[in-house]
Amino acid sequence: MAKEQTVWTPQSPTTGATPQIGDQFIAIGQQTLVLRRPYLEVSALMAQMYALVVIVFFPIVFRISLNVLIRPDIETSGVVLILVSFAFICGISLFLFINIRRLKMSHIYFNRRTQHIYGKEGHRLYEGDWHGVQASPRSFVDGSNVGAMTRFRLEMLVPSVRPLPPHRFWQKRLPPETFLVRIMSNAQTDPRTDYVAQVWEYIRTFMEHGPDTLPIPTEPNWWMLPLHQVVLTPRQAFRHYVPWRTGEPGERQGKKNWLLPVWALLFPLTISVSLCWWVVCCLLGVHPLVSPVEALEGETAPLVTIEMASKGVRP
Structure with a gap:
């Protein structure tokens, strides 16, 4: 069970866990690591x-x-x-x-050159000092889906390096001039701390030594693609939902031979829902936020995504 009193800092001894990341991974470069913020799928x-x-x-x-x-x-x-x-x-x-x-909040950026952590909410940029991070494994009750379920995540209390707006009412217990960064565990429903420690060691190894020794996921979660991308264009939606394989990364997770007739039956519904959502996003200006320029300082090449890693590309 995750212990509430456990606190990890960049100066702490290693936890002994193997650095590993899963669905939280977005992209990586020589200087920047991008991880998915929690609740994106639920919000979408x-x-x-x-x-x-x-x-x-x-x-x-x-x-x-x-x-x-x-x-x-x-x-x-x-x-x-x-x-x-x-x-x-x-x-x-x-x-x-x-x-x-909530969909207009950015992912979480770790820059090893500046040793800062970045996040964006609308036009507001959050920037924190990595060296002052206090990380802990935490549990919380997720009641957003059918029923309630206890999930586990890594919570990092980050000292800000720029003035912050007043904390909202649910953040009143935070120390002044700090903000929270949350990253889901590698096994969200498993109470063992090891799965949270794997995420922490992945981040710390990157910030100290870079990406060279870190494993990069090579296959995305195909089932969650429409929610991870927030909105699919009509072309992307057609490619994702048609009842045959189109070469999309990881599509064999859901487009097994025996499932193709099911996708054929569902295709009118899935494509219609996706197109309606795309129209709503176009009307309301919903789209993934552009990466903060500050978070990409020192990068001279495009960040490596899962799709690029699946083709053998490394930072």
Whole structure:
């Protein structure tokens, strides 16, 4: 079980765990390591669901309201029905915009040249000092999916090197001028600290010695691709959902021969949902944030992604 009192710092002795990373990996270079921030998949999935509810129910609510309003004698029950319907749509829209706001947060960048950690929320840049990091394995209850489940992650308390806005109400317990960086465990539901320590050692090894001795994942999680990328273009969506193999990295995870007929049956639904979400993202300006320039200081070549690593490319 992860111990709450465990604290790792860059100056601490090694934990003994083998440096390893999994689904958290985004890209790596000689100076920069990019890891996926938690909750991206949940935020993208919930935003898609709320957007679809609005798209499906708004015309229905509008039609019902119009039918009620054109009646010569509007009863109280009809007015209540209109108010309840529009309150429902407004509530769903509020949750949609909350999740879309979360999608406008960047990944987490570790730069070994500057020895700083970077993150971005909208136009706000967070920058912290690696040498002052205090990391701990933590558990939390994830109630965002069906039911509640205990998950495990690495939490890093990072001293900021630039002025921060006031902490939000859920961050009041943080020390002044600090922010939290969270990275999921390699086995999110396994309570053993070793899986969290693997992530910590991967980050620390990179910050101290660079990428040369670190294993780079060579196959992405194909099932999670639509959520990891937040939104697929029509071309990407077609390539991902068509009921035959298109050479997409890792697609044999989901496009086994016996599953292809299932994908053929689901194709009209999956492509329609993906296209609707793409339209919503275009209208609301939802797209992955551009990497902060500060986070890429010292890089002279493009960062190596999983897709590039699968072809033998190394930093």
